[in-house]
Amino acid sequence: xxxxxTGKVAIVTGGSRGIGRAIARELAREGSDVAICARQRxxxxxxxxxxxxxxxxxIIPIVADTMSSESVAQLVKATVAxxxxxxxxxxxxxxxxxxxxxxxxxxxxKTLLEDIDTKVVGYLRxxxxxxxxxxxxxxxxxxxxxxxxxxxxxNISGLRNxxxxxxxxxxxxxxxxxxxxxxxxxxxxxxxxxxxxETERRAASNAIRRIVDASEIAQVVAFxxxxxxxxxxxxxxxxxxxxxxxxxx
Numbered sequence: 001x002x003x004x005x006t007g008k009v010a011i012v013t014g015g016s017r018g019i020g021r022a023i024a025r026e027l028a029r030e031g032s033d034v035a036i037c038a039r040q041r042x043x044x045x046x047x048x049x050x051x052x053x054x055x056x057x058x059i060i061p062i063v064a065d066t067m068s069s070e071s072v073a074q075l076v077k078a079t080v081a082x083x084x085x086x087x088x089x090x091x092x093x094x095x096x097x098x099x100x101x102x103x104x105x106x107x108x109x110k111t112l113l114e115d116i117d118t119k120v121v122g123y124l125r126x127x128x129x130x131x132x133x134x135x136x137x138x139x140x141x142x143x144x145x146x147x148x149x150x151x152x153x154x155n156i157s158g159l160r161n162x163x164x165x166x167x168x169x170x171x172x173x174x175x176x177x178x179x180x181x182x183x184x185x186x187x188x189x190x191x192x193x194x195x196x197x198e199t200e201r202r203a204a205s206n207a208i209r210r211i212v213d214a215s216e217i218a219q220v221v222a223f224x225x226x227x228x229x230x231x232x233x234x235x236x237x238x239x240x241x242x243x244x245x246x247x248x249x
Contacts, residue, residue: 003223011035013089017047019218020092020145021051027088038064039065089126089142101156131180138178165236172234184236185237186237187217188203
C-alpha cells in the first residue's frame, strides 16, 4: 500500500532510541525525510547516521528539550531550514513508564510535575510550534504517543497519558478544519533495544500471546501519518496486542 509519504517531512521527538527511533525508521522507509530530536547529541548523531544509511533518506539530528518553548521553536525552525517544511509531528519524548510509579507515600510532586511538563505540556509546545506551518499548507498529521497506564490504575504517572487523550481530542477538533489530523497511539509493553527477558515474559499474557515490537507501533503511526488516514482524527488506538481485557467505546 502506498501511504503517500514520499517527500513528506516529519519531526519525531525522542527519536534517538526505542519507539521513537522505530517510528523515524518506518517513516523514512515510506519515503519521508525526518528530523529526530532528543537531548543527547551523541545518541542522536549515531541514530541519524544509522537510519540514513539504512533508509536512504535524509535524517537530521537536532538537539532539543521539549520542556523549553524556546528549544521547541528552534527545533521547528531548524527542521524547516534543513528540510523545507513540516508535514508530520510525532510527539514521543518522555520517560517510558513515567517517573512516579510507587505508592502515594513515596510520590514526589516535583517529579510528577516534571513528568507532566515533559509529556503533556511538551506535546502541547510541539503541536503549537508546528501548527502554523501545517495550516499554511492545509495539511498535517500530529500523532501523540501515550501509554496504557492512562487506562488503568496503579501508576500515578499514568495520569499524564489520560491528559494526553484530552489534549489529542481538543487539538483534533480545533485543527481538523485546516486539514490537520491529531491522533493518539497507546503502546503497552513494547520490545526495544532496552527490553529484558522478564518484560518479554510478562507481555506474553496479552491477547496475541507475545510482546509487541517497536516496529509494529511504528507501522500504526505511519498509517495515521499517511494520506490514507484523512478521515481518522481525535481517536486513541490501543496498540498493545490486547493487553487490557475490556473494550473502550
